[in-house]
Amino acid sequence: MLSDTKVRQAKPQEKVYRIADARGLAIEIRPTGQKIWRYRFRLDGKANMFTIGEYPSVSLSEARKKLEEARELVSKGINPNTAKKTDIASRIEENANTFRVVADDWIQTNTHWSDTYRKQVRKTLEVDIFPCFGDLPIREISSAQVLAMLNGIIKRNAPLVARNARQWAGAVFRHGITTLRCETDPTQPLNGVIKVGKVNHHRPLKPETLPGFLKALYAYKGYGIAKPAAQLMMLTFVRTIEIRRAEWSDIDLENGVWRIPPEKMKMRTEHIVPLSRQSIAILRELQSLTGHHLYVFPNTRRPHEAITSTTINRVIEYMGYKGIVSGHGFRSTASTILHELGYPEKVIELQLAHMERNKVKAAYNHAQHMEERRKMMQDWADYLDQLRTRQ
Incomplete structure (x- = not known):
């Protein structure tokens, strides 16, 4: 031997x-x-x-x-x-099935995502997750490595980003499991490690605050298109992203209708916004300023892009209402008051784009709910005018 x-x-x-x-x-x-x-x-x-x-x-x-x-x-x-x-x-x-490869595949399978959400997911992956273990075989990544990644985000005081990173990393691992590229999800043992304080991003206006806020908004002399953006958002109570990405081609001023295409909507179905006389007046005035641009509210530095997500809230801050209301809070304000004015919940929810299309069809035909919604939107605009001009 x-x-x-x-x-x-x-x-x-x-x-x-x-x-x-x-x-x-x-x-x-x-x-x-x-x-x-x-x-x-x-x-x-x-x-x-x-x-x-x-x-x-x-x-x-x-x-x-x-x-x-x-x-x-x-x-x-x-x-x-x-x-x-x-x-x-x-x-x-x-070794070919790295976390990055599986993540790219996961993103491609989610065809229902909006462009904005897709960019948000991609940014978190590329900035926070890929540098830590993007090029490692997905089946070899441990909970300790995921925790180290999350701790790095938490240390820069970004718990909400850490929460999203854990959620999306977990979704990638689960996609890896269903496609037979890994056996476990190492984010599961980390449930609860990220402590996020309760944040109310959608602060509604209290009834007693609304008249003063409206007067301050209409008296605001700041950045040109930020004021009409906030006014129109108040009148239509659409989501912030929908007002930001409004295009002139979506708006029919002659018939008083704003049609928001499916790709811009959270529910991924077309949303119709009947325009009040007040909304049409604001848009007609804006048309002379931005009508030659793609967006109704273009970015001043990059006109081919829309205003940023912070523009409307910045106006609110300059008016002295920071922490009292947010742009998205206009929706909650409108919902509360319209319920008090006696409008049917289904009509309000439909105008808020909260209801799925099949549920809406079960309750209202197109002509009926459009007529009710148009009346409701005009009543809402008139109500705001009354509050604003009240002595």
């Missing part, structure tokens, strides 16, 4: 030669000095040879251990050469 010393001291010769150990194992010494462990065996009546590894990377004891593994395969009628190729192919496939 071989010893470590004998293997180490074996010298190269002019031709390849082998020194046997036992049970088919031998060390092959080449003229170049390279030493390779070989296992000779017979399978299905044919002689075969299996390469175990190169010395000294594979020691004598390791070679004997691998020999027994190979002999076990042979005893089951499996050629270790075939098994090795399968294992290598499997490892190559595993």
Whole structure:
């Protein structure tokens, strides 16, 4: 039998030669000095040879251990050469399925996402997640690595970003599980590690505050299109992103209708906003200023883009109402008051774009609910005017 010393001291010769150990194992010494462990065996009546590894990377004891593994395969009628190729192919496939690759695949499967949401997910992945383990095989990523990534975000005082990062990383791992590229979701044990304080982003205006707010808004002398953006949002109570991305091609001033296409809506269905006389007046005045642009409210520095997500809230802040109301809070304000004015909940919810289209159809036909909504929107605009002009 071989010893470590004998293997180490074996010298190269002019031709390849082998020194046997036992049970088919031998060390092959080449003229170049390279030493390779070989296992000779017979399978299905044919002689075969299996390469175990190169010395000294594979020691004598390791070679004997691998020999027994190979002999076990042979005893089951499996050629270790075939098994090795399968294992290598499997490892190559595993290494190709990195977290980044699976994440890209996950994003592509979610075709229902809005462009804005897709960009938000992509930004979090590229800024916070990929630098930590994006290029690692997804099945090798541990909870400890995910936690380290989350702690890095938390340290910069961004708990909401950390919460989203955990949520979206978990979705990628679950996609990996369903596509057979990993077995576990390492974000699961981390449920509850991110503490996010309760934040009310959608502060509604209290009834007693509304008249003063309206007077301040209409008296505001700041940034040109920010004021009409806030006014129109108050009158139509659409979402902030919908007012920001409003395009002139979506608006029919002659018929007093604003049609928001599905790709801009949270529910991914077209939303119709009947325009009050007050809304039409604001838009007609704006048309002379921005009518030649794509967006009703273009960005002043980059006119081909829309105003930013903070524009309306910045107006509210300059007016002295920071922490009292937010742009999105106009929706809650309108909902509360319209309920008090006696409008049916289904009509209000439909105008807020809270209801799914099939549920709406079950209750109202198109002509009926449009007539009710148009009346409601005009009543709402008149109500705001009354509050604003009240002495």
